[in-house]
Amino acid sequence: MANLNLAKEDLLFLVHNYYGTIVMVAVFSIGATFFISKAWTRTSSTENSQIPGQLGLPFIGETLSFLAANNSTKGNYEFVRLRRLWHGKWFKTRIFGQIHVFVPSTEGAKIIFSNDFVHFNKGYVKSMADAAGANSMFSVPLENHKRIRRLLSDPFSMNALSDYVQKFDKMLCKRLKKLEEERKSFVLLDFCTKITCDSICNMLMSVTDESLLQNIGNDCSSVSDATISFPFMIPGTRYYKGIKARQRLLKTYREIIDRRRSGKEASEDFLQSMLERDSLPPNEKLSDAELMDNLLTMIISGETTTAAAMMWSVKFLDENREVQDKLREEQLSIARNKPVEASLTLDDISKMSYGWKVAKETLRMSNIVLWYPRVVLSDCKIEGHEIRKGWYVNVDATRIHYDPDLYPNPMKFNPSRFDEIQKPYSFIPFGAGPRTCIGINLAKLTMLVFLHRLTSGYKWTVDNMDTSLDPKGHIPRLRSGCPVSLRSLKDGR
Numbered sequence: 001m002a003n004l005n006l007a008k009e010d011l012l013f014l015v016h017n018y019y020g021t022i023v024m025v026a027v028f029s030i031g032a033t034f035f036i037s038k039a040w041t042r043t044s045s046t047e048n049s050q051i052p053g054q055l056g057l058p059f060i061g062e063t064l065s066f067l068a069a070n071n072s073t074k075g076n077y078e079f080v081r082l083r084r085l086w087h088g089k090w091f092k093t094r095i096f097g098q099i100h101v102f103v104p105s106t107e108g109a110k111i112i113f114s115n116d117f118v119h120f121n122k123g124y125v126k127s128m129a130d131a132a133g134a135n136s137m138f139s140v141p142l143e144n145h146k147r148i149r150r151l152l153s154d155p156f157s158m159n160a161l162s163d164y165v166q167k168f169d170k171m172l173c174k175r176l177k178k179l180e181e182e183r184k185s186f187v188l189l190d191f192c193t194k195i196t197c198d199s200i201c202n203m204l205m206s207v208t209d210e211s212l213l214q215n216i217g218n219d220c221s222s223v224s225d226a227t228i229s230f231p232f233m234i235p236g237t238r239y240y241k242g243i244k245a246r247q248r249l250l251k252t253y254r255e256i257i258d259r260r261r262s263g264k265e266a267s268e269d270f271l272q273s274m275l276e277r278d279s280l281p282p283n284e285k286l287s288d289a290e291l292m293d294n295l296l297t298m299i300i301s302g303e304t305t306t307a308a309a310m311m312w313s314v315k316f317l318d319e320n321r322e323v324q325d326k327l328r329e330e331q332l333s334i335a336r337n338k339p340v341e342a343s344l345t346l347d348d349i350s351k352m353s354y355g356w357k358v359a360k361e362t363l364r365m366s367n368i369v370l371w372y373p374r375v376v377l378s379d380c381k382i383e384g385h386e387i388r389k390g391w392y393v394n395v396d397a398t399r400i401h402y403d404p405d406l407y408p409n410p411m412k413f414n415p416s417r418f419d420e421i422q423k424p425y426s427f428i429p430f431g432a433g434p435r436t437c438i439g440i441n442l443a444k445l446t447m448l449v450f451l452h453r454l455t456s457g458y459k460w461t462v463d464n465m466d467t468s469l470d471p472k473g474h475i476p477r478l479r480s481g482c483p484v485s486l487r488s489l490k491d492g493r
Helices: 003-045 063-068 077-087 108-113 126-132 143-157 162-182 188-205 211-224 239-260 270-275 288-319 321-336 346-350 353-366 397-401 413-419 440-457
Strands: 090-093 098-102 120-122 372-376 380-382 385-387 392-395 459-461 481-487
Touching: 063 077, 063 162, 077 090, 077 098, 077 392, 077 397, 090 239, 098 108, 108 372, 108 380, 108 392, 120 211, 126 239, 126 288, 126 413, 143 288, 143 385, 162 346, 188 211, 188 270, 188 288, 188 440, 211 239, 211 288, 239 270, 239 288, 270 288, 270 321, 288 321, 288 440, 288 459, 321 346, 321 372, 321 440, 353 413, 353 440, 440 459
Parallel strands: 098 392
Antiparallel strands: 090 098, 120 372, 372 392, 380 385, 459 481
């Protein structure tokens, strides 16, 4: 106790007698940190005076501001929007230790997308790379990517998806009818996420057990939420929950694969077609690690992006009744020429020309993928700007999709703008070049079946008009999830 009292007395003595010195040291420390930061920023910025921006301290840079935007109801593109106001169309920043240049033009997009694997490679922040896995087609080098993409492509071709359309259509009709009969408001985003996850799991692995589907869906959501987060395994954090969920998903996939190989179960699906390649040479098959990482990648990518696009389409149609009426007219004309309760076919889908324009305008305005990051493999120039090896260049799809020179009155929801052929690289919701989204056909068909059944069978009201964004999402989605109420069309046929 005496020692403790002595320590207190010593501390009080120091504070009393050296108060001015302590304050001076504190002020000097804060000032030194500030000036070092500014000096570093000036040095870093003058390394390439052509691209303005704020780099800040090594590693930290503007990471905290980026994460703050990602955790706000304005969404992480607010981070980009503000810096474009401060610095101009082209700007650079430092996020998670890496320098990022945001590329705002179709010319820049063309250079980057057409030189994928040559001068650029796909790059993610660590949390996103960890969530996808080292063997995901998002992460692997060129030769492995070519092989994996080739082997994964067949089930996503338009012809192969014919069976998917009919199964998804039946599932959707059943669930919409049940919701309408219950006459209760429901959260549209949750509905779309659940049905897309269930349908993709069914297509890839023939999973139909509701309990298993629920577990897969919950874990996929946790992995998705972890994609932009501090990559530290601290219990309770998004990253920790996401990595644990990823481990559970891989365990589930492993159990399904083992049952297939042991002969305990078999189905005609994507997974079975991959396992039947076990005896083939290495370049004609996927390892188990590759198979499991890419099952996870396909399910999460398809579920989160498509569900968000479906949600946004309903919001935009609700706000633009003329567009909704025109779309309903097209879809009813298709429905009237089919037998009662007949499922949709690819031939029906091909007749939905205005429906596809509605889907495209939804994708343009919602910008499910805000930008496309690429790592620079060698020093290069893009539109006269010096870009250094190791930097990231982000093709800013949002800036391109809202460019008034490409899309007059870009804030207006106008599907008829797609009556005209678009300038190359001006419409990039699925990327472009050798890394174009492998699920483009799946997303298109899912959205069109959804729009058909919704508009030809129902009218709806949006029960919460809040436009705030979900602070957990790495893709734009409404915080409310867009709750809606359905009512059946009296003259639905």
